[in-house]
Amino acid sequence: MSSLLTLEHISKSFPGVKALTDISLRLDKGEIHALLGENGAGKSTLMKILCGIHRPDTGSIYINGKQMNFHNYHDAIAAGVGIIFQEFSLIPYLTATENIFLGRELTNKLGLLDRATMHMKAEALFDRLGVEIDLAASVDHLSVAEQQFVEIAKALALDARILVLDEPTATLTPSEAEHLFKIMRELKSQGVGMIFISHHMEEIYEICDRITVLRDGCGVGECEVKSTEVDDLVEMMVGRKIENNFPHKVPHADVHEVVIDARSIQLTKNAPVNSFKLQKGEILGFAGLVGSGRTELAMGLLGGISVYRKDILVNGQPKSLKSPADALNCGIGLLPESRKTEGLVLPFSIRENITLNNLAKHCGKGFIINHRDEGVVVDELMRKVRVKAPDHETPVRNLSGGNQQKVVIARWLNHECKVLIFDEPTRGIDVGAKAEIYRLMRALTGVGISIIMISSELPEIVGVSDRVAVFRQGQIVKILEGDDVNPNEIMRYATGGDRDGQLH
Structure with missing residues (x-):
């Protein structure tokens, strides 16, 4: 098989940081090559060098x-390299066709836009991908998966022979991800070479041929997917064996203290009426297929969305919780699924993000912030949740995904929250950082904090949760505990394979 791309001895430094040291990688025609490594390992820097965004200090690129x-x-x-970033580079109010030809629009003899030809060429591109979308609809009316297909079509329109896909399934449903893999296999058969970045091991084994692993800016090794065990890959990535990703579950006492008693929550007039209890010091998993209503119920609980009716006790007291501010006043904090857009202010420092919702705590006379005391508190919280950063003035956008998640946790600890809702807590986080987040969650429950964890990852739900509320079509159909918290039971109720489908 002929080599399509070769990166040889690539090194790159930024002020005070050695980002890459002597990295080499080979991509063959018609190959899907996985690039693995923890956040901060150098994957993004290497791909930005390949795409001309950064220039290497030393090393060579051959196509x-x-x-x-x-x-x-x-x-x-121009050399045939295309990259599909996690954050799409599409103009939302333009159509798919307009986005594909943006900056290189086709014109007729009169110098006017040749919309018919562009539409025809766009149709041909999507026929090649085996995808049907509304080419006349503005991109903001397309699903996330359809937007991703537009990005791929845009790269192919530029005659890309090398595609870099950076966490392409992060926001896709399982069926959408499978459609993406089908497209990747078709492109592979056409001789397109792809570099695939993902934190999901099952995806690597499903779609990839070979793997290059980076750690701390250095190349650890290259291997064939079919002859490499998952445990060996993890050890290559993190530099140590992770015997058990999930911390030991501590048995609860027979007498449980209920911190949230959701007697009834009905999101809309004709929607199911749901109820559940959250106990002190437990992790209650919300499980179910995508679209089953897990996040919606949590948002209805804390007042993030309006509901038809709601009857809730917090620590035995009736609470209306009409807004997230009401929930916060009751000690309930949310770690949203999209931490970068909803959970953090990326240009702000770690200190500013942690104290953002509770500045009054750090004000002295005359409402002047005591930055010294604020800094002491922030440093202690950073130590407690193990944020890895030079100091508390480091901009949050410079942190890895796992450390960004820890900053959000530290913010709610600063607010003395006793209930935390984690929505997809480890999405986009590498395997080593996942284990840290799990240990931190278990440490929080050890000091009496209660957690609702919404997750689409079945191993995470099983490995972390003390009890599991299983959702199907907007309804909690079963609450599992003990030995019943296992993949078979969860999927049986989530898919309707149970006999009665009733809450127990």
Whole structure:
């Protein structure tokens, strides 16, 4: 098999940081090559060098045996390199066709836009992908999966022979992800080479041929997927064996203290009426298929969305919880699924993010913030949740996904929250950081904090939760505990395979 792309001895430094040291990688025609490593391992930097966004300090890039010298992103595109970033680079109010031809629109003899030809070429691209979408609809009316397919079509329209896909399934449903893999297999058969970045091991084994592993900016090794065990990959990534990703569950006493008694929550007039209890010091998992209503119920609980009716006791007292502010006043904090857009202010420092919702706590006379005391408190919280950063003035956008999640946790600890709702707590987080987040969650329950964890990852639900509320079509159909918290039982109720489908 001929080599399509070769990266040789790539090194890159930024002020005070050695990002990459002597990295080499080979991509063959018609190959899907996984690039693995913890957050901060150097994957993004290496791909930005390939795409002309950064220039290497040393090393060479070869495409089809020809040495390339990319000065910018346009040089890489001209050489047939396309990248699908996690954050799409689409203009939301333009159509799919307009996005595909943005900046290189086709015109007729009169110099007017040749919309018919662009539409025809766009149709041909989606036929090649085996995808049907409304090409006349603005991109913001398309699903996330459809937007991703537009990004792929845009790269193919530029004659990309090398595609980089950075966490492409992070926001896709399982069926959408499977459709994406079908497209990737079709492109593979057409000789397109792909570099695939993912934290999901099952995806690596389903779609990839070979793997290159990075750790701390260095190349750890390359291996064939079919001849490599998962445990060996994890050890290569984190530099140690992770014998058990999930911390030991501590048995609860027979007498349980209920901190939230959701007697009834009905989101809309004709929706199911749900009820559940959250006990002190437990992790209650919300499990179910995508679209089963897990996040909606949690948001209805804390007042993030309006509901038809709601009857809730917090620590035995009736509470209306009409807004997230009401919930926060009752000691309930939310770690949202999209931490970068909803949970953090990325340009702000760690200190500013942690104290953002509770500045009054750090004000002295005249409502002037005592930055010294604020800094002491923040440093202690950073130590408690193990945020890895040079100091508390580090911008949050410079942190890895796992450390960003810890900053959100520290914010709610600063607010002395006793109930935390984690929505997809480890999405986009590498395997080593996942284990840290799990240990931190268990440590929080050890000091009496209660957690609701919404997760689409079945191993996470089983490994972390003390009890599990299983959702189906907007309704909690079963609450499992003890030995019943296992994949078979959860999927049986989530898919309707149970006999009665009633709450017990």
